[in-house]
């Protein structure tokens with residue numbers, strides 16, 4: 001079987017998610033580093049977002065779809081449980097994180113820092129203050145969710161955790177995010193425990209601003 005090729009960036013949280021699935025399952029893959037909107041991405045993702053996957057004749061976009069494909073096509077530990085209740089709980093957390101929390105924590109909070117670098121170099125304080133209550137509320141929801149078992153779903157490491165960990169890593173880069181995460185005691189312990197996993201260590205983003213460049 002040919003090697004799956006992930007096209008994206010080591011700095012992208014969603015690219016990291018699919019790389020972590022490969023690492024967890026022991027899949028031999030390649031990462032093709034690219035920029036947002038590049039022709040390689042546009043050839044597969046209609047909006048030029050990352051990541052995308054090429055594997056033989058299979059071309060896919062959307063991290064969750066790519067992760068499902070990898071989980072079903074390759075041996076190694078299952079990251080999407082087959083039990084109906086656990087499988088749908090994974091869906092539930094992936095959906096909430098991707099539709100609500102990513103928007104709050106990354107696209108609103110963290111981007112208030114990243115975007116500043118391209119404007120006058122100062123973070124957008126008004127945007128940061130406005131989103132902080134939601135940041136704290138959402139980290140609190142996650143804190144309660146992982147309190148009992150140390151996982152989002154059941155008592156095993158699933159795609160729900162893989163999908164969340166790269167977001168938490170980025171949130172810690174900004175001061176209020178780091179503070180809110182350490183105040184969420186169970187979530188902080190969860191982060192530390194899973195950050196020690198080889199799949200997380202093998203996919204640490206390179207140093208530098210937590211963003212990507214857009215071509216053209």
Ligand SMILES: N[C@@H](CCC(=O)N[C@@H](CS)C(=O)NCC(=O)O)C(=O)O
Pocket residue numbers: 012013014015036048049050051061062063064
């Ligand atoms: N729902 C998509 C989200 C992909 C996504 O937004 N990726 C980011 C990089 S982490 C991106 O391409 N951002 C550029 C944009 O939204 O235009 C997925 O799960 O793959």
